[in-house]
Amino acid sequence: xxxxMTLPQLAKLWRDFIQDYYRKEILEIANSFPEKRSLTVSYxxxxxxxxxxxxxxxxxxxxxxxxxxxxxxxxxxxxxxxxVRRGVHFRVVGLPPKPLALTEVRELRAxxxxxxxxxSGLVRKATQVKPKLVDGVFQCARCLxxxxxxxxxxxxxxxxxxxxxxxxxxxxxxxxxFILLTNDLSLFRKPVQPADAAPPSEGGxxxxxxxxxxxxxxxxxxDTQKIEIQxxxxxxxxxxxxxxxxxxxxxxxCKKISPGDKxxxxxxxxxxxxxxxxxxxxxxxxxxEINSIQLEEHEFEDVEISPEEExxxxxxxxxxxxxxxxxxxxxxxxxxxxxxxxxxxxxxxxGVMKVMPDGTRIRGDAHILLVGDPGTAKSQxxxxxxxxxxxxxxxxxxxxxxxxxxAAAVHDEFGExxxxxxxxxxxxxxxxxxxxxxxDKMSEQDSSSMHEAMEQQMISVxxxxxxxxxxxxxxxxxxANPKEGRFDEHSYLVDQxxxxxxxxxxxxxxxxxxxxxxxxxxxxxxxxIVNTHLAGEIAMYRKNVQDRKFTKEDEKRAMxxxxxxxxxxxxxxxxxxxxxxxxxxxxxDVMEILQEYYVNIRSQARxxxxxxxxxxxTPRQIEALIRLSEASARLRLANEVTxxxxxxxxxxxEYFLRxxxxxxxxxxxxxxxxxxxxxxxxxxxxxxxxxxxLDEGRGVTEEEVLRRTRSEGIPEDKVKRDLQRxxxxxxxxxxxxxxxxVARERR
Ligand code: ADP
Ligand code: MG
Numbered sequence: 001x002x003x004x005m006t007l008p009q010l011a012k013l014w015r016d017f018i019q020d021y022y023r024k025e026i027l028e029i030a031n032s033f034p035e036k037r038s039l040t041v042s043y044x045x046x047x048x049x050x051x052x053x054x055x056x057x058x059x060x061x062x063x064x065x066x067x068x069x070x071x072x073x074x075x076x077x078x079x080x081x082x083x084v085r086r087g088v089h090f091r092v093v094g095l096p097p098k099p100l101a102l103t104e105v106r107e108l109r110a111x112x113x114x115x116x117x118x119x120s121g122l123v124r125k126a127t128q129v130k131p132k133l134v135d136g137v138f139q140c141a142r143c144l145x146x147x148x149x150x151x152x153x154x155x156x157x158x159x160x161x162x163x164x165x166x167x168x169x170x171x172x173x174x175x176x177x178f179i180l181l182t183n184d185l186s187l188f189r190k191p192v193q194p195a196d197a198a199p200p201s202e203g204g205x206x207x208x209x210x211x212x213x214x215x216x217x218x219x220x221x222x223d224t225q226k227i228e229i230q231x232x233x234x235x236x237x238x239x240x241x242x243x244x245x246x247x248x249x250x251x252x253x254c255k256k257i258s259p260g261d262k263x264x265x266x267x268x269x270x271x272x273x274x275x276x277x278x279x280x281x282x283x284x285x286x287x288x289e290i291n292s293i294q295l296e297e298h299e300f301e302d303v304e305i306s307p308e309e310e311x312x313x314x315x316x317x318x319x320x321x322x323x324x325x326x327x328x329x330x331x332x333x334x335x336x337x338x339x340x341x342x343x344x345x346x347x348x349x350x351g352v353m354k355v356m357p358d359g360t361r362i363r364g365d366a367h368i369l370l371v372g373d374p375g376t377a378k379s380q381x382x383x384x385x386x387x388x389x390x391x392x393x394x395x396x397x398x399x400x401x402x403x404x405x406x407a408a409a410v411h412d413e414f415g416e417x418x419x420x421x422x423x424x425x426x427x428x429x430x431x432x433x434x435x436x437x438x439x440d441k442m443s444e445q446d447s448s449s450m451h452e453a454m455e456q457q458m459i460s461v462x463x464x465x466x467x468x469x470x471x472x473x474x475x476x477x478x479x480a481n482p483k484e485g486r487f488d489e490h491s492y493l494v495d496q497x498x499x500x501x502x503x504x505x506x507x508x509x510x511x512x513x514x515x516x517x518x519x520x521x522x523x524x525x526x527x528x529i530v531n532t533h534l535a536g537e538i539a540m541y542r543k544n545v546q547d548r549k550f551t552k553e554d555e556k557r558a559m560x561x562x563x564x565x566x567x568x569x570x571x572x573x574x575x576x577x578x579x580x581x582x583x584x585x586x587x588x589d590v591m592e593i594l595q596e597y598y599v600n601i602r603s604q605a606r607x608x609x610x611x612x613x614x615x616x617x618t619p620r621q622i623e624a625l626i627r628l629s630e631a632s633a634r635l636r637l638a639n640e641v642t643x644x645x646x647x648x649x650x651x652x653x654e655y656f657l658r659x660x661x662x663x664x665x666x667x668x669x670x671x672x673x674x675x676x677x678x679x680x681x682x683x684x685x686x687x688x689x690x691x692x693x694l695d696e697g698r699g700v701t702e703e704e705v706l707r708r709t710r711s712e713g714i715p716e717d718k719v720k721r722d723l724q725r726x727x728x729x730x731x732x733x734x735x736x737x738x739x740x741x742v743a744r745e746r747r
Contacts, residue, residue, distance in 0.1 A: 007067055010056075014071030017041075017049045026072065029088060030080050038089040038252055039072050040292060043096060057092065058101055061116040061268045065090050065291065089251065091292035092116075095266050102264075105231050105243040108286070112269045119245060119288060120264045121229035122428050124403075127418040128225070128466060129254045133180075135220035141177035143169035144189055146217060183218055225254040226416065227290075232262060233392055233432070234303070246414075247288035256293050259407065259423030260430045260470050264294040303390055303576035313574050316566065317637040323648075326635060328565035331384040334377045335528035336521070339655050340511050343368055344381070346652070347475050348389050348433070348575050349634040351627030352583055363457050365475035366627045367506060369439070371497055371660075372513030373486050378479035382435035385477055388568055390576050391432025393474075395425030397442035403427075405434075405442055406449035407470050409463040419464050426453050429474040439478040440498040447503065454506040478507075487514050491721055492677070493660050508624035509656045528561075535559045577637075584633035586626075586641040593646045594629070598622050601667065616657075616667035625649045683714060684722055691732065691742050699739030 005013075018026060022039060029036050047054035057064040068090035076085060095101035095118040102118045136149040138159055145168040149159045158178050162168030169176075179187050227249055231242040247265055249256065257263055267290040274281040305313070316322060323345070330341045346366065353364035370378045386392030395405060402410040403424035410420050424446070426434050436442075442450070453459050457473045482488070482496045493510070494501050504510065535558035538550050566574070601616050628649035633641040657667045668677040690708050694700045702723060709719045723740065726732040732740045 007063065007070070010063065010067035011070040011074065013050065013053055014068045015075055017046065017053070018071055018075045020049060021045045023075075026075050027077070029072075030077050030084065033080070033084045034087060037084075037087050038091045040091040040093055043092055043094045043101075046092070047096075054096075058095070058116045061291070062114070064116075065268075087251075091266075093266060093292045093294055101266075105229070105245045108245070108269065113271050113286060115269060116266065116291070117269055117288070118264050118266045119229065120232065120262075121242075121245070122232045123227060123257050123259050123261045123263055123423070124230045124244065124428065125228040125414060125420050125422045126225060126257065126259055127227075127415045127420045129223050130225075130418050131221040132224040132250075133219055134222050137181045137217060137219045138178040139181055139188065140168055140171065141179060142171055142175075145169060146181070147178065181217055181219055183221070185217060188217060222250050223254045225249045226414065226418070226420075227257070227265075228414065229263065229265060230428075233386070234390065245288060246285075247290050249290045249293070253290055253293055257295060258468060258470060259421055260427035260472070262296040264296070265290050265292075266294070267291045303573055305573050305577055309570065309573055310577070312570065313577050314637070316570075316574060322636050325565040326571070329568070329571050330388070330564075331377075331381055332564050333528075333532045333562050334380060334384075335525045337377075337381075337513075339652060340370070340381075340513070342648075343509050343511070343628075343652050343656075344385060344477070345635065346628050346631035346648075347477060348385070349578050349631045350475055351630035351634075353473070361457070362623075363455065363473075364627060364630065365457070365473065366508040366624065366631060367454055367476040368478070369504070369507040369510045370477075370479045370513055371482065371487060371493065371510065372479075373515040374481060376513040376515050378513065379437050382437050382477060382479055385433065386435045388572060388575075389433045390572055390579075391429060391474075392435065393425050393429040393432065394435045394437070397436060397438040397440065397446070399424065399442070399446070404446040405436060406446050406453055406472070407459045407461050407468075408445070409461050409466040409468075411464065419466050421461060421466050421468055421470075423470060426472040426474060426476070427459060427470045430471045432474050434472075434474045434476050436476060436478040438481065440480040440483075447500070450503060451506065454503070476507075487512050489514065489659075491717075492680075495721070495725070505618075505620060508627060509652060510660050511656055512659050531558065532562045535562055578634045582634045582637050582639065584630050584639055584641045584645075586629070587643075589643050590629060590641050590646045593643055594622060594625055597625075597650060615669055618669055621653060621657075621669070625653055628652060680718075680722065683718065684726065686712070686714070687719060687722055687726065688731070688742055691740055695741060699735050699741040701738055702740070705740070 018039070022041060022045075025039055029039060043054060043057075046057060053064075069088060072088045072090055073085045076088070095116065101116060102120070103112070105119060105121060108117070108119070133151050133156070136151055136157070138147045138149060139145070140147060140162040143162060145162055145166065147159045147163055147166050147168055149157055151157055158173060161172045162170060162176055162178075164170045181188055225248070227247045228244055229247065230244045233242070247267065265288055267288040269286055270289050271284040271286050274283050274285055316325070319325065323342070326345045327338065327341045330344055343366075347368050351364035351366060354362040356362070370381070372378060383394055386394040397405065399405055401422065401424065402408045402412070403422035405424045405426055407421065407423050407427050410422050412420065414420050425436065428434075449459050453472045454476060457471065458469050459472050460469045461467070480497050480499060483498055484496065488496060489512070493504065493512070497504075535555070538555045538558050542550050542552075542555055564571070598617060598621070604616075625646070626649075629641045629645040632645035632648045633639075638645075654667075657669070661667055661669050668679070670677050687705060687709070690705055691700050694704055694708070702720070705723065706716060706719060710716065723732070727734070727740070731743055733743050735741050
């Protein structure tokens, strides 16, 4: 039926629809234009009113929207100003699901061109807002006639001649000039018309006609913004690269969204011919002309949990073995790493994000860093976790885009002359988890924004007129490789990786992963890897070879050891459920436990070493303990953080401090915070004293220093490293080869 409808009939249909469903909104537009200048209707209402009109809207959006805007104009009260009628838009939200309108970027096909579609994704880039000419009004320099030339695409079009049918002189573009009349009309020259010869203006100023009449003398501009979205991780199947789509927003849709937002863009897919120089191609690109934008505010909106699944989740949470089950569901093909996986399990659930009355936000996300030898399954683990958690993004420090890990303002082709704000991985993973591999290889720009990104969980960009603050409320799971290839348990973390202490101190937990030969562990690890491969081989054999060498039972038995305890789809929902509905609160016990623990550990160090002694922990560690305790409670969907949760958190924090922040059996957080522990500071003083004492003018050799330190029982490798460090810090120098001298500070 609507196929054969004329435009007036269609507009009439829309008018009836507006009359039935949106009368109030029309009045609002009339009253609060230009703040409100779009009538946003729900597709459901259209469908309810007339299913065929709904179908027509999806299929022929050009005529449907044109008619709808005519209908809006006709429905406005008669006394509204002309610019209200001119400036209204028709927007539709809530388009139907697949396969009718909703689609993913990767599913767009030629058949979608010209149709109304809804595409979901994360906003990756957004340009500055700039005006675009949509209706050019020109004045002929010869005859002063005013000529219109509507603009249809991105190429500026001047009139070909001074059109006679618009009252012009007919001169071709070559024999006259056309002056574009913009908003201020400063270039307008009033033609002298003998008939209604108005008195010439005093002073010879260009006479600007009164507003109502001058409307048609101004070119029409519209605000535009170019946007790029990319598929969100939930929509990707196992490790696919996300695909991207360019979209244009106009007028009141500009500045509605920023990079990192999760959106559904409703609009008409348009094609655009490619060309190289003058040569036009038969290949086309496409872009979305946005009709309306839906912002997804809530974290887990798209994780749908059915009542049966909720029942399963609640049942799982009551299981006494829930921790083991969840830990056993993290990368089961990776052998060992129990504590590491336990920490990762807590990270997936996260602590509670708090907003204080003064607006301060305290992060709930825990950040974890894995530092270690090559081939210790770091990358493997990172990839696994990103597939497991809702909104997980995998990125490498060696990012290939301008935005890198954080965000950047860039001036490139995309912006077509405007600056573009581009989101990096941490922004795209907002409200999720960012796995950053090879963190030590990140750019300098990233490493400076990373501090803010990790603690305040936002990233500020201020460059070339773009000032923006993007949210990066995600937990970070990072991996880094030691500078010298292998991790040396005897030297300090900061000396071994290319990351500043200030950045390191922002991680709640840091795990060193070493790959040292150990017959028992090696046997078990090799056994595990061999088994994994065997299970895979049997599965592939059964799938591809048509004999009965292996039974289904054989396959099942082999797979048992490498199967996750909880299937990933359910675990993802479990996590989403916990993060969106469970907000545990500490019991009094827990508060006391954590408080005392902190005080005790610090005062023990003080009483044994006195003032200036080692600092075993800082307030950051209490925060880490609280976050991990909360996560531990959340994991079993508990509303209370109990002593058991605090113990789990303590065990994890102590495990890591012992590995990377202890010296001589004591915790010393300065191993991470400043890179120099208390013991090392003392040792460095001793070494300096020794050099000064032995130096008779020509400097002292390493061997001479070592002879003395040996007698004082200081480990040789440490002294050697300290000497190197003193040398690179400039505190000692070498006046001649292999001889050290203490540098004197000038006074
Ligand atoms: P990294 O990123 O730490 O250099 P990868 O993640 O690339 O290491 O791992 C190298 C390979 O070694 C992977 O195929 C991984 O599965 C395997 N591997 C390493 N450690 C283990 C382990 N503990 N259990 C099972 N496989 C492992
Ligand atoms: Mg790796």
